[in-house]
Amino acid sequence: MKRIAVLASGSGSNLQAIMDAIERRDITNAEVAVVISDRKNAYALERARQKSIPVKHQSSKNYQSREEYDRDLVTYLTEQQIDLVVLAGFMRLMTPHFVAAYPNRILNIHPSLLPAFPGAHSVRDALAYGVKVAGCTVHFVDEGMDTGPIILQEAVPVYDSDTEESLHERIHELEHRLYPRAIELWVQDKIKIEGRRCFIND
Numbered sequence: 744m745k746r747i748a749v750l751a752s753g754s755g756s757n758l759q760a761i762m763d764a765i766e767r768r769d770i771t772n773a774e775v776a777v778v779i780s781d782r783k784n785a786y787a788l789e790r791a792r793q794k795s796i797p798v799k800h801q802s803s804k805n806y807q808s809r810e811e812y813d814r815d816l817v818t819y820l821t822e823q824q825i826d827l828v829v830l831a832g833f834m835r836l837m838t839p840h841f842v843a844a845y846p847n848r849i850l851n852i853h854p855s856l857l858p859a860f861p862g863a864h865s866v867r868d869a870l871a872y873g874v875k876v877a878g879c880t881v882h883f884v885d886e887g888m889d890t891g892p893i894i895l896q897e898a899v900p901v902y903d904s905d906t907e908e909s910l911h912e913r914i915h916e917l918e919h920r921l922y923p924r925a926i927e928l929w930v931q932d933k934i935k936i937e938g939r940r941c942f943i944n945d
């Protein structure tokens with residue numbers, strides 16, 4: 744049984760999709776062992792509590808640097824014997840120390856077709872740029888901002904009537920299908936990485 748830590752800063756709808764996929768057995772031989780947030784009031788923590796999953800709030804206010812924050816996080820995750828770290832709307836850049844502690848064992852979901860529109864406002868940026876197709880990307884995390892090898896990626900149309908909210912909602916629906924699928928592939932050891940390219944043996 745693989746032990747997953749989900750890190751989330753916000754509403755946690757992706758966390759919900761992952762927990763539901765585990766219940767439905769779309770993800771097998773894995774459990775969400777802990778949900779961690781840098782924000783005390785993140786609804787993600789509430790979603791975890793409702794499923795009796797342990798939660799941890801780790802505020803950045805108690806740390807002088809990102810390095811110190813991540814060192815404590817790695818210590819905690821090691822104690823918890825975590826196999827896979829899943830970033831689900833966790834709005835912090837991971838330090839080299841963190842990435843080195845979990846090589847090819849940190850996943851992230853990002854609401855754009857990377858490498859287009861990395862960063863914290865990708866849906867707004869894509870709309871402002873005028874793209875006609877948007878989407879989401881599940882990728883391994885490396886030391887860069889949304890730069891790691893891509894595992895899965897899918898597109899959605901952008902409509903003239905779209906606002907940031909309506910487009911993000913369409914992307915969210917896609918994320919809720921794509922992220923559990925990528926996690927199941929990782930858990931079943933079906934992702935082979937060669938350089939930047941990921942190959943799925945399904």
Ligand code: GAR
Binds near residue numbers: 751831853862
């Ligand atoms: C998701 O759309 C995710 O792709 C995005 O935050 C949202 C979290 O939603 N992540 C990033 O922008 C990372 N750069 P959720 O809290 O409802 O899962």
